[in-house]
Amino acid sequence: MRVLFFSIILTVSICLNAAVQESPEQVREEPYSPLRGAYLIDSPTAYTIDRASYNFNIFIYNQGGIQLKSFIGLHDNIYFGVSFNMKDALGNDPPRPDIPAVVVKIKLVDGIPYIPAIAVGYDSFYEGTNQYLDNASSFYNRVMNGSYFFYINPLVYYYRKNMKKDLYYNVKNRMFSGPYLVFTSPLYLFRSEQYFIYGVRMPVQPHVRPDDTSYFFGLDIPLGDFFRIKGEVERVFWNLRKPDEWFFNCAARVTFFDQLGLEFGLIIEPGERINRILKIEYHGEF
Numbered sequence: 001m002r003v004l005f006f007s008i009i010l011t012v013s014i015c016l017n018a019a020v021q022e023s024p025e026q027v028r029e030e031p032y033s034p035l036r037g038a039y040l041i042d043s044p045t046a047y048t049i050d051r052a053s054y055n056f057n058i059f060i061y062n063q064g065g066i067q068l069k070s071f072i073g074l075h076d077n078i079y080f081g082v083s084f085n086m087k088d089a090l091g092n093d094p095p096r097p098d099i100p101a102v103v104v105k106i107k108l109v110d111g112i113p114y115i116p117a118i119a120v121g122y123d124s125f126y127e128g129t130n131q132y133l134d135n136a137s138s139f140y141n142r143v144m145n146g147s148y149f150f151y152i153n154p155l156v157y158y159y160r161k162n163m164k165k166d167l168y169y170n171v172k173n174r175m176f177s178g179p180y181l182v183f184t185s186p187l188y189l190f191r192s193e194q195y196f197i198y199g200v201r202m203p204v205q206p207h208v209r210p211d212d213t214s215y216f217f218g219l220d221i222p223l224g225d226f227f228r229i230k231g232e233v234e235r236v237f238w239n240l241r242k243p244d245e246w247f248f249n250c251a252a253r254v255t256f257f258d259q260l261g262l263e264f265g266l267i268i269e270p271g272e273r274i275n276r277i278l279k280i281e282y283h284g285e286f
Contacts, residue, residue: 038071038079038105040218041232041249041265041277042126045197046117046184048107049073049283055081058280061126061267064090067175069103069124077107083124085175101177101205116185126247126267126275127174127203127235176203195220200238213238218249226255230265244270251277259283 037047038055049055051073059067066089071081081103087096101124111117182199197218203209218232232249251265260282267275 040197040220041230041251041263042247042267043197043199043216043218043232043234044105044119044121044123044180044182045195045220046107046109046111046119046182048077048079048105048119050285051076053283053285055079056282056284058278060090060278060280062273062275062277064088064093066090067124071103071105077110078105080104083177085124098175099206101175111184111186116183119182119184120180121182122177122179124175124177125201125203125234127176176207176209177205178203193222197232228253228255246270251279253279 037045038049039045039057049071053073055069055071057067057069059069061067065085065087067083067085069081069083071079073079082100083103084100085098087098089095103121103123105119105121105123107117107119109115109118178201180199180201182197185196187194187196197220198216200213200215202213214234215236215238216232216234217236218230218234220228220230222228230249230251230253232247232251234247234249236246246269248268248270249265250268251263253261253263255261261280263279263281265277265279267277269275
């Protein structure tokens, strides 16, 4: 079912791209600058950065979480790097670092008229609430949240109880990492250029969850050389289950001198508090 659904999406996208694409002479070889091309909001695009260049990103989200991500262009079609996430990095709560994750992207197709750019990679992405741990009836929660924990470590139990801390970790503001396949198609509507991004990914770190394989879709709309608005739907599960857990994201981005970018966005999950994010990105060359 997932293969059939994604095949339909790909076919429709190529047809749409062919319908609105201008003549090949008017298509730019590099529709994205290196600074603006690696990510949409929380999803990757099919574009990479130039060889011998680098990107450094700071991703700040709710409850003081910070993710640092940096990667280097090993080739015009390949970049490699690392990401490091720390929950509660800002504020009074003790920081809770995650294991660093690998960041890699390989662009398979540059993108030609009527054919989108295609890339595969491995990257981190925001998951929000971890439904597996957010279950009061689970054995893990009964042990880590209940009086059972007194027998494991009474000092920690009393501290958390008095301070009203969660007795388990990684429930909110969760980052996952995993492989992905992504397509990016330039569109030409209303005599301007936009970018349609779509793909599929699967969380594997810190837990392998093939049943949570999900699609993502996005639209990037430049408004001049230094300002752009973005919209995104992500975590659309492969069998279209649980639409109340899909994310609907929007963002506005300003780029300064093609080296420094600042983006403010909202990650919206139905029934949950809106997650405000701030992204700072710097691009340079060796």
